[in-house]
Amino acid sequence: MLTAQRAKQAKRAKPAQRAGWPRAGRLIGGAIALALTLSSCASLQPGIPRSSEAPHTESVPKSLAAAHQKSDFPDVYAQQIDWRECTAADGLDAGLAGALDDVGVDTPAIRCGTVMAPFDWSDRKDADRIELAIVHIPSTGASPRGTLLGNPGGPGATGVDFMLGMPLSPDFGPVLADYDLLGFDPRGIGGSTPLNCDGAGSEIPAIQLGACVADNPIAHTMGTSQVARDMELLRSLMDAERLDYIGYSYGTMLGATYATIFPDQVGRMVLDSAENAEWASPIHHFDQAVAVANATVALATSCRTEYRDEVEVCPFVDEDSLLRVLGELNEDPLVASDGTRIDGDALQSYLTDTLYQSHYERGRALDRIALALFGDQDAIDEIGEMFAGEDGAIDLAMEVVTCHSFPIEPDIPGLLEHIRATGIPRLLGGPEISDDTLAPFVDLSCYALPESGLDITESFDAAEADPILVIGITGDHATPYQYAQELVTELGNATLLTLDGQGHAASYSDRSSCIDDAVTAYLVDGDLPKAGTICRDD
Numbered sequence: 001m002l003t004a005q006r007a008k009q010a011k012r013a014k015p016a017q018r019a020g021w022p023r024a025g026r027l028i029g030g031a032i033a034l035a036l037t038l039s040s041c042a043s044l045q046p047g048i049p050r051s052s053e054a055p056h057t058e059s060v061p062k063s064l065a066a067a068h069q070k071s072d073f074p075d076v077y078a079q080q081i082d083w084r085e086c087t088a089a090d091g092l093d094a095g096l097a098g099a100l101d102d103v104g105v106d107t108p109a110i111r112c113g114t115v116m117a118p119f120d121w122s123d124r125k126d127a128d129r130i131e132l133a134i135v136h137i138p139s140t141g142a143s144p145r146g147t148l149l150g151n152p153g154g155p156g157a158t159g160v161d162f163m164l165g166m167p168l169s170p171d172f173g174p175v176l177a178d179y180d181l182l183g184f185d186p187r188g189i190g191g192s193t194p195l196n197c198d199g200a201g202s203e204i205p206a207i208q209l210g211a212c213v214a215d216n217p218i219a220h221t222m223g224t225s226q227v228a229r230d231m232e233l234l235r236s237l238m239d240a241e242r243l244d245y246i247g248y249s250y251g252t253m254l255g256a257t258y259a260t261i262f263p264d265q266v267g268r269m270v271l272d273s274a275e276n277a278e279w280a281s282p283i284h285h286f287d288q289a290v291a292v293a294n295a296t297v298a299l300a301t302s303c304r305t306e307y308r309d310e311v312e313v314c315p316f317v318d319e320d321s322l323l324r325v326l327g328e329l330n331e332d333p334l335v336a337s338d339g340t341r342i343d344g345d346a347l348q349s350y351l352t353d354t355l356y357q358s359h360y361e362r363g364r365a366l367d368r369i370a371l372a373l374f375g376d377q378d379a380i381d382e383i384g385e386m387f388a389g390e391d392g393a394i395d396l397a398m399e400v401v402t403c404h405s406f407p408i409e410p411d412i413p414g415l416l417e418h419i420r421a422t423g424i425p426r427l428l429g430g431p432e433i434s435d436d437t438l439a440p441f442v443d444l445s446c447y448a449l450p451e452s453g454l455d456i457t458e459s460f461d462a463a464e465a466d467p468i469l470v471i472g473i474t475g476d477h478a479t480p481y482q483y484a485q486e487l488v489t490e491l492g493n494a495t496l497l498t499l500d501g502q503g504h505a506a507s508y509s510d511r512s513s514c515i516d517d518a519v520t521a522y523l524v525d526g527d528l529p530k531a532g533t534i535c536r537d538d
Helices: 060-064 074-078 094-102 159-168 173-178 205-215 217-221 224-237 250-261 282-301 319-331 344-354 359-373 377-384 397-404 412-422 481-491 513-525
Strands: 111-118 129-137 146-151 179-184 243-248 266-272 468-475 494-502 534-536
Touching: 074 111, 074 224, 094 159, 111 224, 129 159, 129 224, 146 159, 146 224, 146 250, 159 179, 173 179, 173 513, 179 224, 205 217, 205 397, 224 243, 224 250, 224 397, 243 250, 250 266, 250 468, 250 481, 266 513, 282 319, 282 344, 282 359, 282 412, 319 344, 344 359, 359 377, 468 481, 468 513, 481 494, 494 513, 513 534
Parallel strands: 146 179, 146 243, 243 266, 266 468, 468 494, 494 534
Antiparallel strands: 111 129, 129 179
């Protein structure tokens, strides 16, 4: 959801770093674009030779909005999954295996595998195939009701890692007793057929993206509707009558897209920290950047009132002191022992990343910043760990997926009117509206992808599906609350569950038993909360 130009100011939604999720560093929140290691083991399968030219796209919007038939792709629907033992390379290392054992998972029974999927679901004549990395975690119950598919968001996060860690999430036990779990790395991501981009030696977003698309045919078919069709294939191969699903952040867009294309196949679907169909639009990018900026200022300026137990000396007392510290660090950065430089932009990124943490960890981060500003080298080094080892590698997976849903008519006049009405926060260079402050949001580099704007970009429709549970957080900086409200209206058959609080990702994140109980009741018993239900943090 980022371009390189936009990255410092408009941080797209990412999976929260939640208690119980494996290797929080793999599910990066806040300031930096996802930097996942993309496996080179998956590749295009033999078929029609694949060039780097764009596939025919004149029928993509209509064809991706309608369900395909199994008979269109008989080979992929007839395949048998070749399951194997998972290894550390799949994310199941000894530490995680031990933790899963402790919560009752039959760890030796966890299986990994790959599934063959069409390169392009919109072209049944295209014989090329890709691979999707998957993981299956057995239920702890004797008679599970089905298989729960999950996605943590990004776009660009690995669903294999996510579902391997989900059994460790607080209060998730009743769900694990009722479902097997299935995780998958979306096309172009992680262990699936990868997207490998080097940035073409340029810092210009359009050049980076154009070179990535030219060198990676998979970029043409990484849109959300293509991944939703992959999800339908997985449902069929697992012999599930309906798709039961839990998705966070961008993962809510995968769920909503699936429900739009395959309403008859929707089972129990939870969309937590939801977006709406215009999630890739410039106005949406701006709104999220404003939410992140406001939340960052609120965090910095609430030190004395909200974090007295965790912080001895507050690094900031108000917005002015925050801006002053950031400016001073841009002139004279802190330097970690390994040489990592922490300038104002880096510290702002660190603060944004902190927004994804628990209340306790937020306080600890503020205390750490204060110590670092006083010259404590250990504190400087701890902050520097977030940025250490960055080698300038480019990961454009998030950008490529986003660009498929970037509107073909981005309504720049409407964006400018919206910005004038909303105002630009000081942390984003405001309140002055100028070319410098507007530039991060008036970015048309997505047009370097020929398929830009050819996915669902305006509204979802799941009125014919079974009821869906949508969760929104009133103070969510990553996916502002109004978008969860709008998604409920778009879907047409959904219930909104609200968490009155801050942060990102509500369910099974050790924060609200009210939310967890409501989601569990829905997933296990099919009972939706009453319309208008509002929960709070424990």
